[in-house]
Amino acid sequence: MIGVVRLQLMALILFSGITSAFAQQQQPVTPIPVLTDEDRAAAFPEVGAHPHEDLWNSYVLFDRLEWRAGNGERTVNWDSVGWIGGDINRLWVRTEGEVDRHNARDAEAHALYGRAFSRWWDFVAGIRQDLRPGPAQTWGAIGIQGLAPNFFEVEATAYVGASGRTQIRLEVEYELLITNRLILQPRAEINVSGKSDPRRIVGSGLSTGEAGVRLRYEFRREFAPYVGFEWDRKFGRTADFSRDNGDPTRGTRFVAGVRVWF
Amino acid sequence: MLSGTNFDLRIDETAVNLTGASRRAVTVNYSLPAPTLRWKQGDTVTLRVSNMTGEDTSIHWHGILVPANMDGVPGMSFHGIKPGDSYLYRFKVKQAGTYWYHSHSGFQEQRGLYGALIIDPIERPPFQYDREHVVLLSDWTDEDPPRVFAKLKKQSDYYNFHQRTAGDFIGDVRHQGLGSTLSDRLMWGGMRMKPTDLADVSGNTYTYLMNGAAPKGNWTGIFNRGERVLLRFINGSSMTYFDVRIPGLKMTVVAADGQYVHPVSVDEFRIAVAETFDVIVEPSGQDAYTIFAQSMDRTGYAAGTLGVRAGLKSDIPALDARQLMTMADMGMSHGGQNTPAVPGANPPSGHDMAGMNHSGHQGAMQSHPFSEEGNPLVDMQAMSPTARLDDPGVGLRNNGRKVLTYANLKSLFDDPDGREPERTFELHLTGHMEKFAWSFDGTKFSNAEPLILQYGERVRIVLVNDTMMTHPIHLHGMWSDIEDDAGAFHLRKHTLDMPPGTKRSYRVRADALGRWAYHCHLSLHMEAGMMREVRVQE
Numbered sequence: 001m002i003g004v005v006r007l008q009l010m011a012l013i014l015f016s017g018i019t020s021a022f023a024q025q026q027q028p029v030t031p032i033p034v035l036t037d038e039d040r041a042a043a044f045p046e047v048g049a050h051p052h053e054d055l056w057n058s059y060v061l062f063d064r065l066e067w068r069a070g071n072g073e074r075t076v077n078w079d080s081v082g083w084i085g086g087d088i089n090r091l092w093v094r095t096e097g098e099v100d101r102h103n104a105r106d107a108e109a110h111a112l113y114g115r116a117f118s119r120w121w122d123f124v125a126g127i128r129q130d131l132r133p134g135p136a137q138t139w140g141a142i143g144i145q146g147l148a149p150n151f152f153e154v155e156a157t158a159y160v161g162a163s164g165r166t167q168i169r170l171e172v173e174y175e176l177l178i179t180n181r182l183i184l185q186p187r188a189e190i191n192v193s194g195k196s197d198p199r200r201i202v203g204s205g206l207s208t209g210e211a212g213v214r215l216r217y218e219f220r221r222e223f224a225p226y227v228g229f230e231w232d233r234k235f236g237r238t239a240d241f242s243r244d245n246g247d248p249t250r251g252t253r254f255v256a257g258v259r260v261w262f
Numbered sequence: 263m264l265s266g267t268n269f270d271l272r273i274d275e276t277a278v279n280l281t282g283a284s285r286r287a288v289t290v291n292y293s294l295p296a297p298t299l300r301w302k303q304g305d306t307v308t309l310r311v312s313n314m315t316g317e318d319t320s321i322h323w324h325g326i327l328v329p330a331n332m333d334g335v336p337g338m339s340f341h342g343i344k345p346g347d348s349y350l351y352r353f354k355v356k357q358a359g360t361y362w363y364h365s366h367s368g369f370q371e372q373r374g375l376y377g378a379l380i381i382d383p384i385e386r387p388p389f390q391y392d393r394e395h396v397v398l399l400s401d402w403t404d405e406d407p408p409r410v411f412a413k414l415k416k417q418s419d420y421y422n423f424h425q426r427t428a429g430d431f432i433g434d435v436r437h438q439g440l441g442s443t444l445s446d447r448l449m450w451g452g453m454r455m456k457p458t459d460l461a462d463v464s465g466n467t468y469t470y471l472m473n474g475a476a477p478k479g480n481w482t483g484i485f486n487r488g489e490r491v492l493l494r495f496i497n498g499s500s501m502t503y504f505d506v507r508i509p510g511l512k513m514t515v516v517a518a519d520g521q522y523v524h525p526v527s528v529d530e531f532r533i534a535v536a537e538t539f540d541v542i543v544e545p546s547g548q549d550a551y552t553i554f555a556q557s558m559d560r561t562g563y564a565a566g567t568l569g570v571r572a573g574l575k576s577d578i579p580a581l582d583a584r585q586l587m588t589m590a591d592m593g594m595s596h597g598g599q600n601t602p603a604v605p606g607a608n609p610p611s612g613h614d615m616a617g618m619n620h621s622g623h624q625g626a627m628q629s630h631p632f633s634e635e636g637n638p639l640v641d642m643q644a645m646s647p648t649a650r651l652d653d654p655g656v657g658l659r660n661n662g663r664k665v666l667t668y669a670n671l672k673s674l675f676d677d678p679d680g681r682e683p684e685r686t687f688e689l690h691l692t693g694h695m696e697k698f699a700w701s702f703d704g705t706k707f708s709n710a711e712p713l714i715l716q717y718g719e720r721v722r723i724v725l726v727n728d729t730m731m732t733h734p735i736h737l738h739g740m741w742s743d744i745e746d747d748a749g750a751f752h753l754r755k756h757t758l759d760m761p762p763g764t765k766r767s768y769r770v771r772a773d774a775l776g777r778w779a780y781h782c783h784l785s786l787h788m789e790a791g792m793m794r795e796v797r798v799q800e
Contacts, residue, residue, distance in 0.1 A: 029680035032718040032773050035800065042329035043776035043798075050337025050795075051368070055708070057415040087639055087699040087706075116638035119694070120454060147696065150451030177427040221413075221420050261416065 058084040059261065063173075064214075066257025068098075068230060071248055075100045077255075083114065090114045092124060097132070107131040110141060110157075121146035128159060134200035137161055151175070166194030181218045185226075187211070196237055201245065203237020216259055224259045264291075265300035269309040273319050273343075273365075273375065280402050280476050281469050287374035288315060288365065295398050295474045295498065296363070296377025303358040303384045312348040319343045321351070322366040323379060324536060324736070325519055325756030328353045330776025333738055335366045338777045338795060342367060358383030359520025360494040360538040361756075362398070369407030369500075371785055376400060376498035381520070388674060389516045389525065391492035391542055395483035399495070399533065399555050399564050401468040401502040402476075411786050414462060414698040421464040424561070424584055425456055449589065453642065455730055457586040459695065460656065462731070462786060463501045465562030470502065472555065472566040480575060481566035483553075485545050491568070492516075493541050493553075497533040500785040503558035503732065505532050505658060508551050508568065509579055513541040515666060519755040522674035531666035532558065532655050534734040534759035536783040539666075543568070550574035558657060558732075560584045585657045592730050593628070593644030593763025628726060628765065631690055637704035641694040643728045647765035649747055655732075655761055668744065668753060677743065677751035679771045683722035686767075687713065691760055691782070691792065693729040699790055700729075700782065706791030713780070715772040715798045724767040725760055732761040734783040737796060739774040757783060772798045 033039075060082035068075045079096040092114045097107035112126035121144050128139040143157030152174050159167040173187040189210045196204045214228030230253045234242050239249040276289040290296035301307050313319045320342050322334035332353045336342030343349045358381045365375035378396040403410060413420045434443040450457055475481040485491050493513075497504060507513075507530040514527045517540035531539060533555075545551055550569040557563065560581045567575055628647055634640045652669035653659070693700040702710065715721060722745070725735060735742075736757045745767045746752035758768060781793035 026681050028720070028771065029676075030678045032771075035717065035775060039329065039775055040800075042331045043774075045331040045340060047339065047777075048337055048341050050335070050707075057412060059416040087694070087697050116697075118636060118638055119641050120696075147454050149454070150448065151454060177425055179427055179429070180423040180425055221417060 055086050056084065057086070058082070061259075061261040063259055064255075064257060065260065066226075066255045068253040068255045070253030071251040073100065073253075075105070077257075085114075088116045090122075092126075104132045106133060112141060112143075114145070120148070124157070128157075130200075134197075137165075139165075139167070148172075164195060165197060168192040178215075183216050183218065183224070185212075185214045185216065185228075187213075193238075196241075198241055201234075201238060201241045201247075203239070203241055205237060206235045207238040209233050209235065212255070214255065214257075214259075222261050225257070226259060227254070227256045229253065230255050263298040263300055267301070267305050267307050269299060269307070271296075271309055271311045271321070272314055273311065273321075274314040275316075278374070280471065281404050283404050285404050288319070288370045289374055290321075290377060293377075293474075294374040295400065295471075296375060298378040298380060298396055299363065301355050301379070301381045303355055303381050306352065306354045309351040310348055311343060311351060313343040313345055316345050318345070318367050319370060319375070320349075320365055320367045321363055321375075322738070323351075323361065323363050325361045325538075326379070327356050327739065327741075327774065330739065330774065330778065333776075333778065335738065335779045338779055355381055357381060357520060359517055359522075360396075360496060360540050361520050362496045362498055362536075362538065364498060366779070369411070369785065369789070371498075372401075372403065372407040372410075372500040374402070378494065378496055378498075380494065387516075388522055389492075389514075389542060390490060392489040393485060394492035394494060395568075396473065396494045396496065397483070397553060397566070398473050399497050399499060399502075399504050399506075400471045400474075401463070401499040401557075402471050403463075403467045403469070405467055407500075410463060410467065411789060414786065418462070418695050418698040419456065419459070421462065421466045422456075422458060422559075423464070423466055424559070425458050426586075455592075455642065455695065457588070458584075459587065459730055460584075461501065461503070461557065461559035461561070462698070462784070464559055465557060468502065468557070468562060470504075470555065470557060470562050470564035472553065472564040475566065477563065477565040477578070482572050482574070483566070483568050484572065485568055485570060487546050487570065489544070491543050491545065493543060495531075495533055495539045495541065497535050497537050499535050501535065503532060503534055503734075504555040504564065505530060505558060505582075506553070506555045507531075507663065508543060508553050509577075510548055510551050511543045511545060511568075513543055515539055515541050515671065518671050518753065519757060521754045523753070524672045524674055526666065526670045527664070528666040528670075529663035530658065530661075532658060532759075534732070534757060534783075536734050536736055536757040537755075537759065548576065550576040552576045552578050554579055556581050558655075560657070582657065582661065587656055587730060587762070591656050591761070591763055592642070593647035593727070593765075630726075630728070631688075631703045634690065634692060634704040634728070637692075639694050639697065639699045639701055639706070640692045640704045640728065641696065642730060643690075644726060644763050644765070647726050647763050649766050650761065650764050651744075651747065651752075651766070653761070668759070669746075671753050673752065673754045675754075677769075678754075679720055679743075679769070681720045681771075683720045683769050685719070686722040686724060688724040688726065689713075689794075690726045690728045691733050691735070693731065693787070693792070695730070698786075700787040700792035701790075702792060702794055707781075707793040708791060710794055712777070712795035712797040715770070715796060717772055717775050717798055717800045720769060720771050722767055722769055724765065725758070726765045727760045727762050730762045731784075731787075732759060733787065733792070734759050735781070736783045737770065737778065737780045739776065739778040739796075739798075740770050740772065743769040743771075745769060774798055775800070 064079040083090040092112040094110040112124040139159035176184040212230040216224040216226035218224040333339040361379040654665035
C-alpha cells in the first residue's frame with residue numbers, strides 16, 4: 001500500500017519534472033532581449049506618486065425652493081440636500097423650512113455622516129437641529145437613503161431626542177420623464193412620533209403626511225423652474241392639537257419655484 | 263507635419279474657436295490637433311518637449327514600444343514636465359504604422375493635446391497606395407473638462423437627453439402590449455439601469471472633430487481619380503466611439519493599431535477610443551465623398567470630405583436611429599431571450615445576426631472576484647459574458663452594411679511569441695453608473711496593488727466587462743495579442759475594445775521591464791479610477 005503510494009508519488013514527481021522541462025524548453029519565437037544595466041536604469045526611474053483620482057466631490061441641491069399659496073396663506077419653503085466627500089464616505093447636510101411674511105414657522109437642519117454600504121444604499125447617522133416650531137431641540141438621527149428598485153429615491157430616518165422623544169420620517173421621490181426636459185416629480189413624506197409634544201403640535205403615532213407633485217422644465221440640468229401642488233395632512237393626536245389651536249388639519253397649496261443644484 | 267529624427271515640441275495654451283466661442287486649448291506648437299509626427303522605423307528619435315503652460319504636462323506615445331522612462335506617464339515613467347521645464351525623450355523606433363500621441367496629465371488630452379504619429383516601415387508594406395491622409399477623430403467641449411467630470415459625479419446622466427419618456431412607454435404599450443412593456447421597465451428599473459446609456463458624455467456638450475475641424479469646417483483630403491488612397495483613421499477622443507463610413511466607397515482595412523491585418527473590405531467600422539485603423543479606398547465616379555463618423559450614441563458626428571479639389575462637398579447622411587441596449591448586450595441571460603448556442607456556428611463573418619447567442623464559449627455562469635461582493639462601487643455583474651468577437655456592436659447590427667468586427671480582423675503575421683501563456687489573470691471591468699465610479703475588480707486605482715509580471719514570461723489576461731458601458735482597455739509598453747474563440751493568437755493590438763457583456767482574452771509577452779499604466783482609455787473613466795499599474799520585474 002505504502003509502496004503504491006510512493007510509486008505514484010515518484011511518477012508524479014517524474015511527470016511534473018518532464019512537464020516543467022517541457023515548459024522551460026518552450027522558447028519564444030522572438031527571443032526575449034537580454035537585459036542590460038542601462039535597461040534596468042531606464043525601467044525604474046525615480047518618480048513621484050501618480051496623481052490619483054479626485055477623492056473629494058460635492059453637491060448642493062435645492063430640490064424645492066418655492067412660493068406656496070393656499071388656505072389663505074402665503075409662504076416660502078425650501079428643502080435642500082448636499083454632500084461632500086468621496087464615493088463611499090460623505091458628509092451630508094439637509095435643511096428644510098418654511099417662512100411666512102413675518103417669521104420662520106419651520107426650520108431644521110441635519111448634519112449626517114453617510115457611508116455607502118451596498119450598491120444602492122447609504123447608511124447615515126448624525127444630528128438634526130430643529131429651530132422652529134417651538135423651542136429649539138436637537139435629535140440624534142440614524143437612517144438609510146438610496147435608490148430603490150425602479151428609481152424611487154428613498155430616505156428613511158429615525159430620531160431620538162430629549163425626554164425620550166422619538167420620531168421616524170420616511171420620504172419617497174420619483175422622477176417621471178414627460179420629455180427629457182419636462183419632468184414630473186411626485187413625492188410623499190410621513191412622520192411618525194413616539195411621544196406627544198403639544199408645544200410643537202406633535203401627537204404620538206402617525207403625525208403628519210405630505211404629498212406633492214411638481215412639474216419642472218430643465219432649461220439646464222442645474223436650473224429648472226416648476227409649478228405644482230402640495231398637500232399636507234395632520235393625523236391622530238397631532239390633528240387634535242391643531243384643531244385645539246384653531247388650525248386646519250389639512251391643506252392644498254399651489255407651489256411655484258425653482259430646482260437648482262451646483 | 264513634422265518628420266525626421268529631431269523634434270522640438272512646445273506645449274502651450276492657445277486660443278481656439280471650434281464652436282463660435284473662444285476657448286483655451288492645450289496645444290503642441292500652437293496646433294490643435296498636435297502636429298503629425300513622422301518617424302522612420304529603426305531610427306532613434308529625439309524629442310524635446312517643453313512645457314510653456316502653468317500646469318504639469320506629459321506626452322505618451324500611444325502603442326509605441328519604448329523604455330519605461332520614455333513612456334510619459336507621470337508617477338510611473340517620470341515626474342511629468344513641470345511648468346517651464348522640458349523633458350528629453352529619446353528612443354529607438356522598433357515598429358511601424360499608424361499611432362498617436364497625447365498628454366497623460368489630467369484633462370489635457372480633452373483640451374486638445376493629441377496628435378497623429380506615423381512611422382514609415384523599413385520594409386515595403388504588403389499593400390500599395392498612391393496617396394495618404396490622416397483622419398484623426400476627436401471630441402471637443404467648450405466646458406472646462408474638470409467641470410464635465412464634476413457634473414457626472416453629481417448627476418451621471420447629465421449629458422443623456424435621450425432617456426426613455428412617458429411617451430415612449432405609451433408607444434411601447436401600443437406596439438408590444440402592456441405586459442411586455444411593464445416587464446421590460448421593471449427589469450431595467452430593478453437593476454436601476456437605463457438602456458439608453460450608450461455614452462457618458464454626448465453631443466450635448468461635444469463638438470466632434472475631424473483633423474481638428476468641426477463638420478462645418480469640412481476638412482478635405484484630396485485625391486486624383488483612379489488613385490488608391492490610404493486613410494489612417496485614429497480615434498483621439500476622450501470619451502467618444504465613432505462609427506465611420508464613406509458612403510459610396512468600400513474600405514479595405516489593412517492595419518489595426520499600426521499592425522498589418524489580412525485585408526478585409528467593409529462598408530463601416532466602429533473605432534474605439536485610442537484605436538487606429540488603416541483603410542484603403544479607391545474613389546472614382548464622384549468628385550467628392552463624405553467621410554462620416556457618427557458618435558456611437560448618435561448625438562452628433564464628425565465629417566469631412568474626400569474630394570478631387572478643395573471646396574467640394576457631398577451629402578452628409580442622417581444620423582442612424584438610436585438603439586437601446588438589451589439585456590443580452592450586457593451579458594445578462596434571462597428567460598426566453600437566449601437561444602442555446604450552437605457550437606461551431608461561429609465563422610468569422612461580416613454579416614452578423616445579432617447579439618451574443620452565436621459566440622463560441624457560451625455556458626457556465628460567470629464567477630466574480632471576491633472584491634466585487636457587496637461592493638458599493640459595483641452596480642452590476644455580467645452573468646454570462648462571451649467574447650462576441652464577431653458582433654458589430656449595438657447600433658450596427660443588421661444595418662444593411664458590412665461592418666467590421668474583431669473576428670474579421672486578423673493579424674497578417676503568426677504569433678510573434680509562440681508560447682502558450684503560463685499564467686492567466688482575470689480582471690473585471692467594474693463601475694457604478696450613479697456614482698460615476700470606475701474600477702477594475704471593484705477597486706479603484708488609488709487602492710489597488712500593481713499587477714506583477716516576471717520579465718520574459720507570457721501571460722493571458724482575461725477581461726470581463728461587468729458594466730453596461732463599453733471600455734477601450736490599453737496596456738502600455740507591451741502588445742495585447744487578442745485570442746480567437748479557440749484561444750489561438752488572432753490579432754495584435756494596443757487597445758482592446760470591451761463592449762458590455764463581453765469576456766475577451768489576450769496574451770501579453772512581458773518583454774518590457776518597468777512600471778506600465780494599464781487603463782480604460784475613456785479619460786473620465788481612467789480619472790475615476792479604472793486603472794492599474796502593471797509592473798514587469800526580474
